[in-house]
Amino acid sequence: MLKANDPSLHSWIQIAPDSDFPIQNLPFGIFQTPEKDPRVGVAIGNYVLDMCVLGQYNMFELIDIDPTVFHRPYLNDFIAHGRPVWRAIRNRVSELLRTNNEEISGNSELMQKCLVRMTDAEMLLPVKVGNYTDFYSSLEHATNVGQLFRDPDNPLLPNWRHMPVAYHGRASSIVVSGTPIYRPKGQTKAAEADLPAFGPSKQLDYELEVAFITGKETALGTSIAADEADEHIFGLVLLNDWSARDVQKWEYVPLGPFLSKSFATSISPWVVTLDALEPFRVKGPEQLPRPLSYLDFTGHRHYDINLEVQLQPASGNTTTLCHTNFKHLYWNMSQQLAHQTSNGVNLQVGDIYASGTISGSEPGSFGSLLELTRQGQNPVTLPDNTQRSFLQDYDTVIMRGFSEKEGIRIGFGEVRGQVLPAV
Numbered sequence: 520m521l522k523a524n525d526p527s528l529h530s531w532i533q534i535a536p537d538s539d540f541p542i543q544n545l546p547f548g549i550f551q552t553p554e555k556d557p558r559v560g561v562a563i564g565n566y567v568l569d570m571c572v573l574g575q576y577n578m579f580e581l582i583d584i585d586p587t588v589f590h591r592p593y594l595n596d597f598i599a600h601g602r603p604v605w606r607a608i609r610n611r612v613s614e615l616l617r618t619n620n621e622e623i624s625g626n627s628e629l630m631q632k633c634l635v636r637m638t639d640a641e642m643l644l645p646v647k648v649g650n651y652t653d654f655y656s657s658l659e660h661a662t663n664v665g666q667l668f669r670d671p672d673n674p675l676l677p678n679w680r681h682m683p684v685a686y687h688g689r690a691s692s693i694v695v696s697g698t699p700i701y702r703p704k705g706q707t708k709a710a711e712a713d714l715p716a717f718g719p720s721k722q723l724d725y726e727l728e729v730a731f732i733t734g735k736e737t738a739l740g741t742s743i744a745a746d747e748a749d750e751h752i753f754g755l756v757l758l759n760d761w762s763a764r765d766v767q768k769w770e771y772v773p774l775g776p777f778l779s780k781s782f783a784t785s786i787s788p789w790v791v792t793l794d795a796l797e798p799f800r801v802k803g804p805e806q807l808p809r810p811l812s813y814l815d816f817t818g819h820r821h822y823d824i825n826l827e828v829q830l831q832p833a834s835g836n837t838t839t840l841c842h843t844n845f846k847h848l849y850w851n852m853s854q855q856l857a858h859q860t861s862n863g864v865n866l867q868v869g870d871i872y873a874s875g876t877i878s879g880s881e882p883g884s885f886g887s888l889l890e891l892t893r894q895g896q897n898p899v900t901l902p903d904n905t906q907r908s909f910l911q912d913y914d915t916v917i918m919r920g921f922s923e924k925e926g927i928r929i930g931f932g933e934v935r936g937q938v939l940p941a942v
């Protein structure tokens with residue numbers, strides 16, 4: 520076990536037992552305050568640790584890194600250093616925050632400069648995203664959508680059990696949690712209509728996903744074996760792939776989703792490292808028929824991460840629409856990265872690879888309204904007695920995630936977004 524994951528570790532900072540950010544987590548993000556320009560921070564309890572200030576006080580002297588990489592508006596330059604450096608930095612931060620370590624706690628000037636209350640910090644997009652892939656790796660989701668969009672008796676397309684199917688998404692519209700989402704406009708065609716029409720989407724939806732961020736550049740022509748994938752994965756965030764179902768249904772054949780999904784994708788601000796999630800590795804489902812050998816992997820490569828979706832209407836109480844788990848996915852991240860690079864495409868630092876919508880086997884575990892309401896046929900009733908087939912203007916969608924074991928909770932915080940009327 521990595522020392523920084525030891526459940527017996529405690530910090531000199533007071534941390535509530537239900538906090539997403541105990542000393543065993545230490546996720547990285549980008550924040551700013553009225554006094555501080557954008558820079559790298561680490562979440563600890565209700566605080567953001569200013570990595571830039573720690574660099575100025577020579578706290579990373581023994582690590583092979585120029586600490587000015589923490590004074591950047593994105594994590595890219597830091598994560599480009601590769602896994603040995605991410606790990607050394609996380610271990611060092613863990614050491615600095617431990618009970619009995621006085622390098623910060625014994626220096627009131629430093630302590631005052633390097634700790635920012637989360638309520639005083641604005642979180643920004645953590646990475647500059649070059650490329651965004653969205654996989655389709657939940658068997659339950661692919662089955663549900665196949666039934667609704669295509670053939671109820673034969674929902675899974677023939678390639679699905681042979682490769683982690685995906686499409687290339689739009690990187691420019693990836694936004695951080697809290698950014699409002701304008702209802703997209705687009706071309707749709709009602710089943711009974713002869714001709715298509717253009718206007719605001721009437722079937723705006725969310726998709727519950729977890730995404731990984733790559734931290735190591737690769738060269739054109741090279742591929743990553745599934746067993747090497749962990750070396751390239753810096754960490755994970757929650758992701759909401761906002762989707763206009765009416766636009767999608769009309770546009771997607773035969774090239775896949777385009778404008779129905781490219782208008783916005785929201786991610787959570789804290790990148791939880793793969794190292795912090797190490798204790799939560801679990802075995803995935805059996806894959807039959809056996810995939811081709813380039814998708815072979817050893818060990819456990821799924822992760823036990825509890826996920827939930829809540830809907831908060833403009834007025835009225837918040838409702839939980841979904842509880843599910845990242846471990847239900849059919850294809851794991853190592854196979855996704857092996858498949859992505861199998862043709863020799865190069866990876867960039869800060870690329871985002873989303874899991875695809877994560878659904879379990881019961882309606883209460885479906886990761887989209889499309890599935891939950893059977894394309895609007897069975898609307899859900901909210902506590903204020905209004906109904907939803909799809910999202911209404913001013914609805915806020917909130918997704919949360921956490922792993923928990925031996926009293927240690929490794930949380931992701933949340934990704935939220937409010938729907939605003941079409942412009």
Ligand SMILES: O=C(O)/C=C/C(=O)CC(=O)CC(=O)O
Pocket residue numbers: 653654655656657660661664665668726760762771776874875876
């Ligand atoms: O089955 C389809 O035609 C499309 C399904 C999706 O909307 C999926 C997509 O964005 C990938 C995913 O989230 O699983």
Ligand SMILES: [Ca+2]
Pocket residue numbers: 653726728760875876
């Ligand atoms: Ca998606």
Ligand SMILES: [Mg+2]
Pocket residue numbers: 688759760761762780781782783784
């Ligand atoms: Mg999207």
